[in-house]
Amino acid sequence: MSLITLAAAAAAQVHEPIYWERLGLTNYLFRIGSFELRWYSLAYLAGIVLGYWHLTRMIKAPGAPLAQRHADDLFFYCTLGIILGGRIGYATFYTGGNSNVPSMWLHPVELLQLWHGGMSFHGGLIGVLLALAWVSWRGGLNFLRVADYISVCVPFGMMFGRLANFVNGELWGRVVTDPDLPWAMVFPDAGPLPRHPSQLYEAGLEGLVMIVIMLLLFWKTRARFRPGLLVGVFTVGIGCARFIVEFFREPDAQLEAFARETGLSMGQWLTIPLIVLGLLLVARALAKPALASGRGSPAASAA
Template identity: 40%
Template sequence: MPLVLQFPNIDPALVSVNLFGLELAIRWYALAYIAGLVLGWRYVVGLMRRPAVWGGTAPMRPEQVDDLLTWMILGVILGGRIGYVLFYQPAYFAANPGQILAVWQGGMSFHGGLLGVAAGVVGFSLKNGLRPLSVGDAVAAAAPIGICLGRIANFINGELWGRPSTVPWAVVFPGEAALSCPVDWIGPCARHPSQLYEAALEGLVLFVLLFIAIRRGALKRPGRVFGLFLIGYSVARVALEGFRQADQQFVTATNPHGQVISLGGDLGLTMGQTLSLPMALVGLFLVLRSVRAGERRA
């Protein structure tokens, strides 16, 4: 029998109280969102207090970051939920529209949240007469903090688990994860702790890489940090989808004979990979644009 790790049965709720028959809970997932937003806000404030990294003048005053935070909260929550509804469960929510607002039951999309944040950056910048690309750079520099905490919360919740594996650090997750291994699987149904892989690569490693880029003057070129973030996240997500249990919503296509073929699963594209590829192209465009703008100034 392969060596595996049992899932540390952590209660998804940090604190739970029953008030007049109504159960109120503070969940790790909600705390991850709050902590990510607060730490990201403080990091952006710190960047605005360092005009030298921007080439002489920061794109906005430190006190304006407080208002930006409000826009980011709305962008993350609304964009993440709408993205989940449209990208992952459109048929279910079309039949059950009353469940769309039930965010406490789970269901958020990173790519939808990214679009919501991008819309918030543009709206906030236009309202305050700021440069959207420079504001986007600041937000992108802080984004890996929230991603890292969010993936750790996914692990605590025992959700978004990885594919079956026999590596020594494979984890036996509870519930459906423990019951859905291949029929010929021998031993406990252990899986890659892909949430922790993502926390490390999409969060910690990406944050360090962007920090190094900022130290080398990336914020002096509007759009460069944002572009590097899009490329870095996309590369990490596409690679790590090979360890994460594939989404049920695969991309499908029709062959010349009119037969529907699946491009999902082990040999094709998952939904996460499909949404990340155009994201990488946008990031590449922004980086090349910043290079050309720098050459023109030179």
């Protein structure tokens, strides 16, 4: 048989998708009786702890707008903001209305049942912003500059969270249109058709890519001396990444009709204002003169 014939035969074969169940993944690290230490919980913990560690390094660099005691407060309040904001956002944006899921607000006790799942990125973002506003107001800090520093640390949590979604075999992507896509994957409870592993797309774009961009901007440029520039770049980057990935991500079951009727998913509609806000912040930061090193730094004067 000629090489041409062999090549044609190989091209004619349908590429077998990857089966998630064959990867040997479990949604928990270990189990003791009825207690399970889940990867999703560890992902939140890892993102928050790594972000806090990096923030303590950042505030040691010249021009930091906050001191260690402020970083400690942010660690506590941002954690509350992520959890409470994420749950409240999910109840508000993804239940009730035309979602075909009873509004969680009719049963408020469900807000506390985190183990049942349901966290909204946009709700968690609002929770973090409220936490920043509270700590900044109480400590007499510049809110925009504090937001700049926090924005550099957020992508760590984004990456770990999406990786945990993949390990859990949840939030899978849409059915692939190219049967030869090498990384097409069949997920449990998602039917027999191969799908996009959109969790990994999000981990890469919202997490890894944004980590690289934000770290380079902070450590290799003077972006931190332009209030609003870092948080603006972060907002535009996260917004664009989420908007793109939504084309590959399966819409929430309760909002499929909404996505068909409007042409965009709920996540995309909620992301558009973020992109616009981020562009405005970047334009404002670049239009104003940069701060001098160390200007307005409470870290330099805090005991």
